[in-house]
Amino acid sequence: MSFFFVEPEIYERYREEILRLSDSFQIDIQEHLPADVRKRALSDAEIADRLGLEERVVREIRVVAERDYYPIEEWERAIEFKDKACRAFSRHGLSYVFKYRDEL
Amino acid sequence: MEAGTSEATGSPEPPEERFSAGPIREIGQGAGALVVGVAAADAFNEFVPEGHRPKDVLPGAKSVIVAGNQGPTAGAWRSPDHRVMGITGYDFRENVAVHVMCDHIESEYGYRALQAPSLPTAGHHPPMSMMLAAVLAGLGTRSLAANIILHPDYGLLYYAALVTSLPLVPDHVMAQNVCPAKPCVQMFKELGTTPCLASCPKDEGGCLDGAIDDDGRISHSYYDRERCHTRSANFGVGSIQKSLVEIAGEPDPDRRRSMIDSDFFTNSLSAMSFYKESVAQCFECMRVCPVGQSHKRLK
Amino acid sequence: MSEPDPAKAKAALVEFATRAGAQVCGVADAEAFDAAPEGFRPEDLLPGAQRVFVIGGSAPRAADWASPLHEHQETMGTSDRIHSLGLKVAKFIESELGYYALFVPPGMNTGNRPFLSIALAAELSGCGSPSLAGPILHPQHGLLYYSAIVTTLALPPDGPAREAACPAPACVEMFENEATVPCVAVCPISDGGCLGGEIVDGRFANRRYDTAKCTTRVYTHWVPGFQKALGAALDETDPERRKMILYSSFFTRTLWSMTYASQSQAQCYECMRVCPVGADERALK
Numbered sequence: 131m132s133f134f135f136v137e138p139e140i141y142e143r144y145r146e147e148i149l150r151l152s153d154s155f156q157i158d159i160q161e162h163l164p165a166d167v168r169k170r171a172l173s174d175a176e177i178a179d180r181l182g183l184e185e186r187v188v189r190e191i192r193v194v195a196e197r198d199y200y201p202i203e204e205w206e207r208a209i210e211f212k213d214k215a216c217r218a219f220s221r222h223g224l225s226y227v228f229k230y231r232d233e234l
Numbered sequence: 235m236e237a238g239t240s241e242a243t244g245s246p247e248p249p250e251e252r253f254s255a256g257p258i259r260e261i262g263q264g265a266g267a268l269v270v271g272v273a274a275a276d277a278f279n280e281f282v283p284e285g286h287r288p289k290d291v292l293p294g295a296k297s298v299i300v301a302g303n304q305g306p307t308a309g310a311w312r313s314p315d316h317r318v319m320g321i322t323g324y325d326f327r328e329n330v331a332v333h334v335m336c337d338h339i340e341s342e343y344g345y346r347a348l349q350a351p352s353l354p355t356a357g358h359h360p361p362m363s364m365m366l367a368a369v370l371a372g373l374g375t376r377s378l379a380a381n382i383i384l385h386p387d388y389g390l391l392y393y394a395a396l397v398t399s400l401p402l403v404p405d406h407v408m409a410q411n412v413c414p415a416k417p418c419v420q421m422f423k424e425l426g427t428t429p430c431l432a433s434c435p436k437d438e439g440g441c442l443d444g445a446i447d448d449d450g451r452i453s454h455s456y457y458d459r460e461r462c463h464t465r466s467a468n469f470g471v472g473s474i475q476k477s478l479v480e481i482a483g484e485p486d487p488d489r490r491r492s493m494i495d496s497d498f499f500t501n502s503l504s505a506m507s508f509y510k511e512s513v514a515q516c517f518e519c520m521r522v523c524p525v526g527q528s529h530k531r532l533k
Numbered sequence: 534m535s536e537p538d539p540a541k542a543k544a545a546l547v548e549f550a551t552r553a554g555a556q557v558c559g560v561a562d563a564e565a566f567d568a569a570p571e572g573f574r575p576e577d578l579l580p581g582a583q584r585v586f587v588i589g590g591s592a593p594r595a596a597d598w599a600s601p602l603h604e605h606q607e608t609m610g611t612s613d614r615i616h617s618l619g620l621k622v623a624k625f626i627e628s629e630l631g632y633y634a635l636f637v638p639p640g641m642n643t644g645n646r647p648f649l650s651i652a653l654a655a656e657l658s659g660c661g662s663p664s665l666a667g668p669i670l671h672p673q674h675g676l677l678y679y680s681a682i683v684t685t686l687a688l689p690p691d692g693p694a695r696e697a698a699c700p701a702p703a704c705v706e707m708f709e710n711e712a713t714v715p716c717v718a719v720c721p722i723s724d725g726g727c728l729g730g731e732i733v734d735g736r737f738a739n740r741r742y743d744t745a746k747c748t749t750r751v752y753t754h755w756v757p758g759f760q761k762a763l764g765a766a767l768d769e770t771d772p773e774r775r776k777m778i779l780y781s782s783f784f785t786r787t788l789w790s791m792t793y794a795s796q797s798q799a800q801c802y803e804c805m806r807v808c809p810v811g812a813d814e815r816a817l818k
Contacts, residue, residue, distance in 0.1 A: 133761075133762065133765045133778065133781075133783070134781070134783065135774075135777040135778050135781045135783075136777055137774070137777070138773040138774060138776075138777060141777060149460075153358075153359075153459065154458075154459050154460050155456070155457070155458055155459065155460075156381055156455070156456070156457040156459060157454075157455065157456050157457075158454055158455055159376070159381060159455070160375075160376045160381075160411075160452050160455060161281060161366075161369050161370075161375070161376065161407065162375065162411055162451065162452070163452075165280075170281060170282070170283075172283065173283035173284070173285050173286065174356070174359075175283070175284070175285060176283055189356050189357070189782055190781060190782050192356075192357055193356060193357035193780065193781065193782040193785055194776075194777060194780040194781060194782075196357045196358055196460060196463075197357075197472060197475055197476070197780040197785070198776070198780055199460040200460055200461060200464055201476075202473075202476040202477070202479075202480060204461065204464045205464045205468060205472070205473050205476060205498075206498070207439070207464075208464045208465040208468045208516070209468060211439075211440075211465065211518070212316040212320075212465060212468070212515075212516055212518060213316055215316070215433060215518040215521070216313075216314060216315065216316035216518070216521070217314045217316075219518075219521050219522065220312065220313070220314035221314075224429055224522045224524070226522075227429050227432040227433045227522055228425070228432060231432075290601075290602065291600055291602050291605055292596050292599060292600055293599065293600075293601065294599075333614060336594055336596070337554075337594070340594050340595055340596070340817060344817050344818055345817055345818045346594070346595050346596030346599055346817045346818065347594065347596050348594060348596035348597045348599075348600060348605065348609070349609050351602065351604060351605045351608050351609050353608040353609075353789065353793055354785075354786075354789050355604040355607075355608060355786065355789075356782050356786070357782060357785060361602060361604060361605065397596070398596070399596070399817075399818055400818075470788075470792065471785060471788040471789055471792060474788060475779050475780055475784065475785070475788070478763075478766070478779050479772075479775070479776050479779050479780075482766060482767060482775055482779070483772050483775070505792075506788065506791055506792045
């Protein structure tokens with residue numbers, strides 16, 4: 131092995147599950163929530179235990195999946211989103227999010 | 235041996251002496267921190283898995299000291315050009331304060347102190363969460379807006395922390411949640427949303443969703459960090475990787491050259507070189523947050 | 534501005550630097566840099582250069598050395614603080630003493646060569662002495678980060694240290710018993726590491742150092758790692774496998790390290806971790 135990376139087949143098999151268990155999508159993590167309601171992401175080691183994989187493999191799949199999740203077009207859309215939102219705020223202040231959504 | 239008992243006698247161990255954090259807090263504030271708070275190192279155990287706790291970074295860790303500072307100036311918040319804050323939104327003063335406090339603890343108290351590792355070492359993951367540290371140090375609470383920690387007076391602050399073997403009297407986690415602010419509770423009752431959720435709604439291609447219960451507390455929150463990354467780190471590590479996949483896969487040399495010279499790829503490389511540019515590049519949910527607005531209004 | 538007395542100017546400069554956080558200061562004669570190749574000497578950076586003022590400090594703290602997480606020092610082992618102090622000292626020389634002062638850039642010039650070897654400047658100013666492991670060691674503090682300022686002000690020079698900090702007495706004794714020393718034992722060139730050498734008459738001798746190997750450890754995730762990974766990605770013809778390389782954790786970290794270059798440049802501390810010079814200062818509660 132000259133360079134450690136996961137083969138595409140392994141990656142495709144586990145990517146969704148690993149992202150779901152990690153902190154890519156954070157749901158109900160507020161510290162004030164009751165312990166039985168509050169959720170937390172699993173570490174790579176915990177995910178590895180659960181899926182029966184090596185920790186390094188889990189980490190590798192997670193890192194690739196984080197980058198892979200949205201296509202490059204989403205980065206382009208981000209520029210447009212911020213430009214419109216920032217200019218709408220500059221014109222109308224905080225109320226733009228309700229009254230002037232058509233400018234977004 | 236049972237916890238809290240002496241191995242030799244079996245009698246209860248005397249409580250560990252804890253130092254007041256006052257003098258260190260002053261040193262940190264003198265070095266540029268706007269706010270300084272203290273968390274007990276053990277307090278992290280309930281919220282983060284093994285491998286991401288203070289004791290994983292520094293064996294024998296007793297305390298975590300957190301320094302917070304404001305990011306953009308009031309003027310920057312008013313700029314209609316979103317790229318202004320994308321480039322100048324961060325000045326790292328809280329990191330300077332952390333270094334000064336570390337030096338002070340090691341030289342004056344004779345205890346160990348290190349800057350908590352907060353840069354990513356595996357994908358998006360840093361070894362320690364500065365956001366959790368800020369909560370546990372009583373400096374703020376999580377918001378509906380990307381779980382960002384809001385200070386009750388200043389709203390959005392940037393945080394850095396140190397881990398030390400020095401036992402300090404910790405501050406308390408805030409009893410009252412900063413988010414949602416009163417106007418947001420009212421708004422949620424009437425409209426079923428808040429300014430931050432409305433600025434970046436999950437159901438319309440954004441990052442956020444959430445709910446507020448009848449007691450005015452956050453009862454549900456959703457945050458799509460991967461989409462947020464495309465916005466808050468629009469140009470930088472991620473966009474370079476995305477671009478390289480496209481560039482390397484492009485068979486036509488002329489098209490490939492255009493991609494390399496494109497504004498998008500140029501901005502990406504520039505952001506990586508001038509690292510302040512790559513830290514925070516989206517402020518839209520915070521721009522409309524009512525908490526800390528009084529500090530953003532000037533003549 | 535009146536002509537400053539060189540001795541008084543030096544005292545004022547040392548006091549300023551010390552108050553600002555320098556642990557050691559020293560002055561090297563600009564003409565003493567014979568060991569540096571032409572084009573990389575003080576006069577090449579600043580015509581009329583007389584001296585090089587060197588400050589040392591801001592090395593990893595006791596707690597940094599105690600962390601079991603190697604990623605900690607890889608991402609937090611900044612040399613930024615000593616360089617920001619170096620810039621302050623340069624400004625002090627110009628504004629308070631009225632002489633030219635050039636802060637030596639910490640980056641590389643051409644062909645992996647620095648503009649001026651700051652390690653050589655530290656040695657020639659007496660701030661420390663070379664070690665078998667490589668870094669300049671101060672006899673009391675051990676490893677320090679250094680910054681250098683070339684100036685036209687003819688401060689009284691200190692010259693190189695008379696006593697070498699390396700090898701420490703404990704290392705001399707270890708070599709007598711085990712034919713190795715801690716730094717070599719942890720990274721032996723004979724076993725895939727970077728260092729080799731011996732101790733003869735109480736001094737280190739026959740030093741061997743594999744620069745290229747050290748680069749893979751010190752700059753694992755920085756520019757050299759990026760170049761290697763990019764090469765592997767471009768060599769890969771299968772688009773899906775290429776994506777796995779370009780999105781990999783290794784490649785991602787190289788980009789983060791380049792982004793945070795001032796924090797992430799030094800990524801291996803193992804030979805220094807076991808060095809006894811300055812170890813007393815790394816022992817705290």
